[in-house]
Amino acid sequence: MESKIYQILSVMSEVLNAQQLERLQTVLFEQFAEEETQVEKVLDNQDYLELFVAAKRVEGCTERTIEYYRSTIQNMFSIIGLPIRQITTDVLREYLTKYQSNNNCGKVTVDNIRRNLSSFFSWLEDEDHIIKSPIRRIHKVKTGTIVKETFSDENIETLRDGCHSIRDLAIIDLLYSTGMRVGELVNLDIDDINFEERECIVYGKGNKERRVYFDAKAKLHIQKYLAERTDSNPALFVSLDSPHNRLNINGVEYRLRQLGRELNINKVHPHKFRRSMATKAIDKGMPIEQVQKLLGHQQIDTTMHYAMVNQTNVKMSHRKYIA
Numbered sequence: 001m002e003s004k005i006y007q008i009l010s011v012m013s014e015v016l017n018a019q020q021l022e023r024l025q026t027v028l029f030e031q032f033a034e035e036e037t038q039v040e041k042v043l044d045n046q047d048y049l050e051l052f053v054a055a056k057r058v059e060g061c062t063e064r065t066i067e068y069y070r071s072t073i074q075n076m077f078s079i080i081g082l083p084i085r086q087i088t089t090d091v092l093r094e095y096l097t098k099y100q101s102n103n104n105c106g107k108v109t110v111d112n113i114r115r116n117l118s119s120f121f122s123w124l125e126d127e128d129h130i131i132k133s134p135i136r137r138i139h140k141v142k143t144g145t146i147v148k149e150t151f152s153d154e155n156i157e158t159l160r161d162g163c164h165s166i167r168d169l170a171i172i173d174l175l176y177s178t179g180m181r182v183g184e185l186v187n188l189d190i191d192d193i194n195f196e197e198r199e200c201i202v203y204g205k206g207n208k209e210r211r212v213y214f215d216a217k218a219k220l221h222i223q224k225y226l227a228e229r230t231d232s233n234p235a236l237f238v239s240l241d242s243p244h245n246r247l248n249i250n251g252v253e254y255r256l257r258q259l260g261r262e263l264n265i266n267k268v269h270p271h272k273f274r275r276s277m278a279t280k281a282i283d284k285g286m287p288i289e290q291v292q293k294l295l296g297h298q299q300i301d302t303t304m305h306y307a308m309v310n311q312t313n314v315k316m317s318h319r320k321y322i323a
Contacts, residue, residue, distance in 0.1 A: 060207045072116040089134045111141035150276040162263045170225045173218035179277035182270035188236040204296040
């Protein structure tokens with residue numbers, strides 16, 4: 001930089017006096033210094049990913065969701081191997097096609113990948129890192145409507161009778177009566193439970209607070225479980241073995257799968273209790289808006305999926321109103 005300045009001064013010395021040259025030198029040094037400070041670091045793909053992850057964390061996404069975003073986008077980078085601004089719609093469409101073929105996965109999985117990538121590229125566009133999201137023209141994958149299973153009343157009673165510990169019984173009753181997510185369940189503390197009103201506050205997706213309600217069975221079994229505990233952990237549910245750490249999501253999922261295998265009940269997992277509770281509420285005539293409130297859904301369309309689950313409900317309505 002200095003050599004260029006002195007070259008300019010040398011040329012201009014033929015037409016400028018000493019005072020003018022001194023002023024020109026000062027101005028040149030100031031301008032070049034300002035330009036240097038304005039030069040921004042050239043970001044690579046990993047830099048953009050970290051900025052996106054930081055933005056999602058600020059928005060309140062859980063670490064589990066953030067890790068899903070990160071792994072999805074990181075895998076796309078490693079396969080495509082192009083800088084952000086060189087990734088086109090055709091490149092992404094080819095990537096998704098090969099991903100489905102190489103991993104032998106279904107349409108739902110591929111659409112989840114597409115949705116994560118869409119979120120990333122839309123953020124890049126909103127933040128003016130790219131002009132236009134290349135995934136905008138890749139539309140939602142049509143997956144069809146899948147009728148998902150729910151627990152029958154007999155299933156629930158069989159699970160209750162098959163529990164080896166009062167803790168597992170309390171977990172089943174709380175999941176089934178409240179419809180809360182497993183992540184909300186494991187984050188509960190003992191102090192969060194209001195036994196008198198049979199309710200508790202949970203924090204759902206985006207750390208949104210909502211009130212949920214449990215039945216008398218859940219109340220009695222939780223109280224019995226707490227009375228038998230000897231640890232001082234504030235968590236509502238802890239591991240059965242010492243040092244009795246807070247139960248995590250994987251622990252709940254594993255225990256329920258194990259119980260399902262023992263009792264020969266198909267697909268026993270936490271979300272199935274949530275779906276079963278919602279389906280039962282809709283079948284008994286609870287307004288869909290109230291079910292939405294209980295489940296903590298932002299969009300009522302999400303809640304409507306539960307209204308289509310139980311074909312028996314459709315059959316009974318047909319007989320009542322048409323047959």
